[in-house]
Amino acid sequence: MQVTLSTRNPNAHIGIYYEKLDVHAIYQHQQITLATALPRTYLDHEEVSVWSPVLYGKDVAISPLVAAGLMEDLQSGCVSLDIKVSGRLKWKLGSSMIGKYQLIANCPAYIPLGNPSKMESAVKYEFVHLCKVKVE
Template sequence: MSHHPKIHPLDDPEATPVHPTAPLVPRGASRSEHGDPTKDPLTQRPQRFVPLAPPRKKRRSCCYRCVCYTICLLLLLVVAVGATIGILYLVFKPRLPDYSINRLQLTQFVLNQDSSLSTAFNVTITAKNPNEKIGIYYEDGSKITVWYMEAKLSDGSLPKFYQGHGNTTVIYVEMTGQTQDASGLMATLTDQQQRTGNIPLRIRVNQPVRVKLGKLKLMELRFLVRCGVFVDSMTTNNVIKIQSSSCKFKLRL
């Protein structure tokens, strides 16, 4: 029985050596005189650093600040005025005047040939100033009118005078007027008097005044007085009987 010789592999000195897959020296542990060979300046682009924009500061414009200052000044002014009014109210304790129609006389009430109505009234008004520390100057430019429904019958003006503290003043006013196309108005007035026994009239007063607080004379104001008066008839040259009357008072700047 023949024996085959065993062949054992021998190292071939001419064979290509097999390099290990892992580097013998860790990458980056050695540097050549020309620098790191792993970093090729031709293949790698240098990183570009973009500077960050500085944070924007909140700037308030001049217009915005002016508006804020104006609002603050207005608020301070309102507070100051309110405090002043409150102090004056506590010191002087103002009260509204009181007005009443005491007497009404019709001196002329004629329907003319051209259908116009001529009228003339004498009115007696009582004005009361209930304030103990406030005086009232009745200035020029006042107006008083007498109305029946929507037709103005007469007008006039109140005299200029000063009404002191707690004073009651009786005012006599003469008024005249002429109403055009008054035939229908005359018929309506006569019919109402026969049916109801009274005639409703309205008296309006627009009076400029100035209020005096102690020695201080304030700016001009306006008293608006509205009086509803029911009379028994419209007979001339007689004192008309006032069945009822009521007045409302308003103050306007």
Template sequence: MAEKQPHLNGAYYGPSVPPPSRSYHSQGHDGGCGCCGCLLKLIGGVVVVVGLAVLIFWLVFRPNRIKFQVTDASLTQFNFTTTTNMLYYNLALDVTIRNPNKKIGIYYDRIEANAFYEDQRFGTDALTPFYQGHKNTTVLTPVFKGQQFALLGANELSVLNSEKNLGVFDIHVKLNLRVRFKLGKVKTWRMKPKINCDLKVPLSSNGISVVGFETTKCDIGF
């Protein structure tokens, strides 16, 4: 005879049933990427495009470095008066610029020449802007003439007197440029290279110097 099960009043005592799972979506990110991810992708794309442009430019034009050198220098006055701390000078230069490229022209939008002695600037000359064509050589003629207040200590005065006895002065000339390159009909953005020329300039009297000036190559920096 089968046992009679007790009445359970509809209650269920088995294992609990888990609630249905819910899916959550972050607002603002559906179907897209985060701000950081998009920015990284954009930067990566720009780097790739710029790299390809530089590679194509080099393969097509094969640019050669522009050459700057001082081919002549005339120094007819270079005297310092200790009572007034005034430097009197008269310096003229021939600066030769060579563009060896066959397909690249150069716009020199700004040319400023500065002359220094013992790290002190004593002269400035603003030159006329110009365009330099393909495989062209141009000569600039900056002139520094006048007087300038200078503070020369004991060491600087010793160097000055030593160079005066030798008849040759160490003068540093810097060209501050603002240039653009022309590739066919395309012009690049402006660049600001600095040209540095360390010169040994003989002092001449009546246009004659004991030693001659030697052509000096200049360094280019950006």
């Protein structure tokens, strides 16, 4: 599955250096894809960056309770996932890099599914959901 994530630096004086970021998908509190590394990125004042990583997991073992929930979601035609981003960042003030901080973001995604009996596949939809972001 491919997801598109964007980040914006709203600050007029401080740059943001994303030193290490990983992204993966969660279904009902269980990780269902491998962690995918995002490229190191520097965002200057008021800049935007966009990433479109491909997340994958093959033969992922899930608990029976999660499997039952997945079957219900498949029958209803919509799956709810959380896209998790975690990593480290630094602030840049002038020519100085300041500190190392932990970044954790949770982005909800609601994915409508095609009808398997009609040989339809999931269609690309644009979802604009705000992520909950914590920097420590």
